Amino acid sequence: MALLEVQDLEIAVRTKGKLLPVVQGVSFDVDDNETLGIVGESGCGKSLTALAIMGLLGGTTVRITGGNIRFDGMDLLTLSDGERRSIMGNRMAMIFQEPMTSLNPVYRIGDQIIENIRQHQKMTNAQARDRAVELLSLVRIPNPSERVDSFPHQMSGGQRQRVMIAMALSCDPKLLIADEPTTALDVTVQKEVLDLMADLQTRMGTAIVLISHDLGVISETCDKVAVMYRGRVVEAAATENLFAELAHPYTRGLLNSIPVVDSDVDWLEAIPGRVPTLEEELTGCAFHPRCALVTKLCATSVPQETEYKPGHSVRCHFSGKVAP
């Protein structure tokens, strides 16, 4: 049994009295020491999936409407608030995209790390402070014993993101969920943060779910990949197998859309059209209005998940075929 198992997850948003599905039948699992990448464009449901795992989809507008999420054998969807609080930030932690807004600007960073440690572990303030200094040096903040008393505004974006990682790691989580952890950072800093995460994983055996829109980041850091489009996983495989042979036309289109630094092309092969909005009702495959391989079948029936190669699943009626 894997550490995290997500099965047939369904999430819906309530607008104008209607329930609109935003995540449909998403399943994946992640094991210790493994990194799963979830990739897709805005609105594909990748962040909502992460929030659902963390139990952060409260309220009445966005709701989990089906499926189940199991972590270390526990059903996360039926936990009481108290049980949930004891797991989150402790055995499961999350890093958000915006290091600016996810730290409290009026508290010293050390105090914010200490608060999380003391919430979950029996430690005196002095012990927790030592632990905070240790964590800051672990994420390679220079002069950790002084910087522990810094305010967030005294640090750069990359440093703040490292503080977020330190905070997430403060109780040795078994699972780390990182939602676009480097998107707001410069490329040179991004490389440092990704290297740091990989390094920490080899040392502590943490399972990581990395959410990103950047196929390059995914390709370099993940063991396996799930590609999402409009609420569904359209293709999933081990990273090497996925990029060896892209089976879904959307994944291929996404890759061809990226201008690469290592060669020249005259024109990018852009995917025509745009991601349909939530309000637009779609029949059949959600990608069919933009797909070069589209047939009548695509417009009427939703493709089921099929095995393209062993360990490589895809949702497409014509998987593997390339447009003429």
Add this chain to the structure above:
Amino acid sequence: MTEPLLRVIDLKTHFRTKASWMFGEKQLIKAVDGVSFDIAPGEVLSLVGESGCGKSTVGRTLTHLEQATSGRALFEGRDFLVMSPNEFRPLRREIQMIFQDPFASLNPRLKIEQTLGEPLFIHGLCKTWDEARAKIAVMLETVGMDPLVMKRHPHEFSGGQRQRIGIARVMILKPKLVIADEAVSALDVSIQAQVLNLLKKLQQDSGVSMLFISHDLGVVRHISDQVAVMHEGKIVEIGRKRQIFEAPQHEYTRKLLESIPRVKIGKEVA
């Protein structure tokens, strides 16, 4: 060699921060500190660098949105940094700017035809609304949109469509120089590719010169003829695109290129 359309010589833009109880003494920030480059007619020069390197300040200084501290910028041989707002006004049609955020750069209260039509009247390119609407319709088709959308408001469009409208607003004035500051950075990859192709095609068809400001080296490689790499207010390396990407000389350029995560396609041979 032909006369450059834009020649920037030793441009400096410095800012002074105010003294405050929290951040201490007054400081002098050298956002742009001695930048020089030429853009030939019909060419695209990219300024690339990380946040805070001063690339956007160059663009803002050249459009009089910031005041230059020293240096010169010649447009068709005339120094326009020293011009008064009145003298500069006629040049505003010829030097246009495309901004990053397609949600903030269109007035939400105006219909698209007003947004696109107003500059035509201001710069005296049209006398009647019939004339203006005809031009707007042609322009909207050029950027891949239905002319009927001119009756609608910005909130009805997606990010990619808004950026197309932003490009239409600029190109309808037939400028000689377009300054594009992170023009495609806010868009999703599949939409970014469409807008980038559009921008490249319009640039080639109209022969407009472009100063393309971006942090994304892949995008820069796709659109530029020349590339200038900026770091801490200075250009550390400038050259033809091929040279910068295939034989980078400066250590910082190499570091930037190495830091980019790349997709490894195909199976690696064991």
